[in-house]
Amino acid sequence: MTSRPASGPGAGSEQPDEANAVDGQAGAEEAAAAPRWSRPVALVVAAAFFMENLDATILSTATASVARDFGVQPAQLGIAVTGYLVAVAAFIPLGAWLAERWGARRVFLAAVVLFTLASLACALSPDLVALTTARVVQGAAGAMMVPIGRLIVLRSTEKSELIKAIAYLTWPALAAPVVAPLIGGLLTEHLGWEWVFLVNVPIGALLLVAAWRVVPSPEVGDRHPLDWPGLLLVVGAIVALVVAFELLGDKATVLFGVLLAVVALALGLAAGRWFRRARHPLLDLEPFRVATFRVTNLSGSLYRAVVNGVPFVVPLLLQDGLGWSPVEAGLMLMWVFVGNLGVKPFTTPLMHRFRIVPIIVVATVGLAATFVAAALVGPGTSPVLVAAILLVSGVFRSVGFTAYNTLQFADVPAAQIAPANAIASITGQLAVGLGVALTALTVRVADTVATAEGVGGAATGYQVALVVLAALALLSLPEGLRLPRGAGDSLRRRA
Template sequence: MTPPAPPRDPGPPSATAPKAATPSWSRPVALVVAAAFFMENLDATILSTATASIADDFAVVPAEVGIAVTAYLVAVAAFIPLGAWLADRWGARRVFLAAIVLFTLASLACAVSGDLVQLTSARAVQGLAGSMMVPIGRLIVLRSTEKSELIRAIAYLTWPALVAPVIAPLVGGLLTENLGWEWVFLVNVPVGAALLIAAWRVVPVLPRAPRARLDGVGLGLVVAAIVAGVVAFELLGAGASAVSGAGLLVVAVLLVVAASRWFRRVAHPLLDLGAFRIPSFRVTNLSGSVYRAVVNGVPFVVPLLLQDGFGWSPTEAGLMLTWVFVGNLGVKPFTTPLLRRFAVIPIVTVSTVGLAATFVGAALVSADTPPVLIALVLLASGVFRSVGFTAYNTLQFADVPPERLGSANTLSSITGQLAVGLGVAVTALVVRVADGALGTSGPGDPTGYRIALVVLAALALVSVVEGLRLPRDTGAALRSPSR
């Protein structure tokens, strides 16, 4: 059946036109955007399970394949502001559809790559597409949803970020072992095609913002700062190049300062930093980024604890990690009623403390611990991380006025994406430093991984401190009026 023709793009709204009422949220649109989130989030982490097979095919050492992972993360984070500008200029729907097409084609290019250079180049294009697909998809949902319905809409957009990193090791391992590493990417082709058809049918056309020239200087500063920051953490984790990494990290900080000063001076900045003056947005995107980094560090360190520390197979470790996934989904029916019934700040506090407790519990398990007990710890971890993640993602836009949604969404996408990459990088750095200081590295010794889990627990508790200073009724606009 031929999809119906999309409505014509109305262009920038007239200054004299009456302001249209914000429509009620659309479940089909939220589901389509959530599916795009899932595809992008899964692809960000699934490659790690295929590293050994790719290195063997390309006749390189496994460590060299890390450049393909880094290229993807850098491209996603660095080009988010460009995607926001394109959405304002050409329309969010049009750019969202184009990003799905580009992501699918880049996935195919990854699968047919003949060497590491081709794979890295294709991954960078994938990242470019992801930088437009995910933030713009969320912007479409935000601009089509009333504040009182934001909790329900965000709940749909939260599960991909929680589920994808957890099931990626299992899915990637099964595809690589049974079909070959190429299928880690080929699976995106039918998914992307189905997603494109669904998005064409249900994603609405939104009014575009007044067109402004691209802030080329601002874009250059943002790209340079993000590239320098990501590469710096990669070098810090390598050990031998730690000094170079520290120097590059200083360069990244200086570039961030220069970009901030530029954005405050220029007439049409690439990034509007005004949203950081809103307390709830600032807390959820600065302190909240620490929470997101911690959440994304756990799916990295727990499988290593089980495999290197306790001698489990990759499949066994992946299956055990799915208990986090079970906790995520099991609590989902209760997150929306919970956020409607109670204030957001206490929910964030309780879920963060509970999450930190599960990290300590995971650090205390041993090779002799009954698997049922390990599963219960990971199940509880999944419950707490799901509630906390949903609360943070919902609260960040609670007090943002409609005219700032675009810039706030761009800033949130950048901080969130960097938190994903830095969570893994910082966790790996803690493991390396702990092993080096204690001389305990090697198969069968879980000490470094246990220390990393305790550090993640401490960071989780630190992340909630600033949020406690917010008024207790912060985010009250998210709850429906009492009946």
């Protein structure tokens, strides 16, 4: 017996109403599941970024005071600086696995607590061994705090809001190295070197309270076992490379530095081969198939290295080369920060209005031009002109840095955000070490050559280093120019 279709006005309208109800429910569920931009979360993570980035560089200004109290040579404190950088670089891959296994929010909060306690331990250290140990713990906490914080923001932000989110996360990396010499100098001179670390205690406590209130609780990922062979290979490669950077800057250890760099390369190649065949690799290299991610983490790392070399070389040029006082040099470097901060309100509209690749090109060329201008500064140059050069340099620095950091995640699928974030964190951290080490090496080589030839003066090495940094900045462009015309356009679409 065949059933007849229902008839009549009530029966005829019943099925469409049910369909509309189902569609409406599905749409509501989809909207609820979509990632939402959260300014409070971005601000909390940015504060964590600033605390970690500041701590990475602030110790250099207190070196003389710490060495005097510990009864050691200032050069011996290099182990505390190197230990921190090694720990940060080495623990980033482990942090990504912990976030997937235990949840990003839980690991982020634990990292803030550990970083704060390690800062207190640094301030209370009675000798160099204790300080170095505390700095390693501090670096390990920073390695988990910063990448996982960015992962939380990326997972809770849709593509159309990514430019805005990355703008919040970029300013700490730009500002911290610039203001660290001045803040560190003031704290050391007026309160004692211990306050270089004690300042993190109240900041960390406030950050923990804020993070507890606003950071979401994303779902825990797959609890797959830890890839121990991959971890050992990548940590060995990173540690060897970071230490090699430090050794290459000293004439007495340059040969050992080269050997360590070769070891790092061999371990890195072995790690890459292992990750391609492992069932649950510590680092998933799949994001490198995305053109924008690949370019921003290869040639883009060269740009980041250049950017991080400037806060190191400019104060030395002004102090050792031109005879300025440390306070004068620190205050002058603040104009770079003014440029960074001043252009920040315009970076988001700029990248919504124009394509990102041309923005990177203009910012890079402009940045290189300011490096050359800074290299031409002499004893008779007006401080107003020096300030103007550094301010413009800060503007280009901020725009280019933000554009690179935004573009790297533009086309990465949501499922690959976690491994992409881990890779980006590693390349970014290595770029910091590379920038400072390469700049220091250039200064030493230039000074040696100038002395042998009987030419130049006290500022020669620093001037040559700035020109080399300008050339390296331009070398970061060719690969990016090969990107498709529409690269990063998904960021410009409004939700």
